[in-house]
Amino acid sequence: MRPTGKLHLGHLTGALENWVALQGEYQNYHLIADYHALTTNPDTSDIYQNSIDMLIDWLAAGIDPLKSPVFRQSQIKEHTELHLIFSMLVTTARLERNPSLKEQIRDLQLDTIAYGHLGYPVLQAADILLYKAEVVPVGEDQLPHIEITREIARHFNSQYTPKDPVFPEPEGKVTKFARLPGLDGKRMSKSVGNTILLSDSPEVIMKKTKSALTDPQKIRKGDPGHPDICLIFAYHNKFNVPEVGEIRKGCESGSLGCVDCKMKCGTRIAEALAPMREKRRYYESRMDEVKSVLLEGENKARLVAQGTMAQVRSVMGIG
Numbered sequence: 001m002r003p004t005g006k007l008h009l010g011h012l013t014g015a016l017e018n019w020v021a022l023q024g025e026y027q028n029y030h031l032i033a034d035y036h037a038l039t040t041n042p043d044t045s046d047i048y049q050n051s052i053d054m055l056i057d058w059l060a061a062g063i064d065p066l067k068s069p070v071f072r073q074s075q076i077k078e079h080t081e082l083h084l085i086f087s088m089l090v091t092t093a094r095l096e097r098n099p100s101l102k103e104q105i106r107d108l109q110l111d112t113i114a115y116g117h118l119g120y121p122v123l124q125a126a127d128i129l130l131y132k133a134e135v136v137p138v139g140e141d142q143l144p145h146i147e148i149t150r151e152i153a154r155h156f157n158s159q160y161t162p163k164d165p166v167f168p169e170p171e172g173k174v175t176k177f178a179r180l181p182g183l184d185g186k187r188m189s190k191s192v193g194n195t196i197l198l199s200d201s202p203e204v205i206m207k208k209t210k211s212a213l214t215d216p217q218k219i220r221k222g223d224p225g226h227p228d229i230c231l232i233f234a235y236h237n238k239f240n241v242p243e244v245g246e247i248r249k250g251c252e253s254g255s256l257g258c259v260d261c262k263m264k265c266g267t268r269i270a271e272a273l274a275p276m277r278e279k280r281r282y283y284e285s286r287m288d289e290v291k292s293v294l295l296e297g298e299n300k301a302r303l304v305a306q307g308t309m310a311q312v313r314s315v316m317g318i319g
């Protein structure tokens with residue numbers, strides 16, 4: 001995950017909940033992708049603080065660093081080394097066909113692209129294969145990157161070690177979740193300012209839910225509404241499961257007004273996030289502990305990465 005600072009509900013439902021669940025099933029590695037962050041924001045003045053803020057949200061959401069090392073990409077030099085080797089094994093034409101490159105060009109309104117954009121999946125392949133990952137939890141839109149990783153692994157193995165492959169061909173494990181819309185109904189994104197942060201206080205959550213867009217045809221209590229097009233209903237679906245049936249009925253019949261519905265919604269979200277806020281407070285008052293979690297994670301990850309690179313150099317006959 002790129003270090004964008006404090007995380008929001010979209011990160012919780014789109015990634016964190018899944019990562020926490022996978023902890024019981026796999027040995028996980030969680031990368032703070034600070035080099036990848038440079039592709040969308042070359043300003044590094046906040047990158048350290050953003051990494052720490054994101055890490056605290058990971059810990060607050062239930063990532064157990066003893067089971068699952070957490071580390072910064074920039075602190076494990078082997079990522080850049082393997083990226084260089086992998087960059088010889090993939091053509092620019094292949095990278096230009098990557099659908100997320102086209103999306104980035106459109107979203108960031110780029111006139112020209114840096115190699116960092118083109119080579120993003122190559123660095124990502126190094127991130128994955130350094131740890132010989134067999135499974136990568138991803139959103140559907142990231143599957144093309146996993147395909148590039150698989151191709152690079154295959155190419156490396158057949159070039160240097162056809163009889164005894166160094167790298168597995170990892171599978172993308174698609175996270176199934178109903179994407180939570182932002183407060184304006186669009187994709188939840190910090191840059192748009194339509195998020196509820198995991199660290200928001202109950203007061204802020206109430207204020208934000210109050211301002212959310214709802215069904216435009218339901219102007220006053222009494223008007224029948226359409227819950228399936230209302231983002232507040234999507235939040236109820238996630239955070240207020242026992243009451244969704246009743247809310248649907250109330251909305252459709254007009255007996256429930258949007259103001260009351262939003263109040264209920266804000267209350268449930270605030271309740272759901274309370275344990276995370278509590279944990280966040282714990283870590284915020286123990287920054288030494290947070291830093292040592294990171295350093296320990298980096299030491300563990302570095303050992304694995306160094307082992308893989310020793311193997312890579314050996315089969316290549318380099319060094």
Ligand code: SF4
Nearest residue numbers: 215225230251258261
């Ligand atoms: S009553 Fe609730 S679900 Fe229905 S439109 Fe209003 S906020 Fe949305």
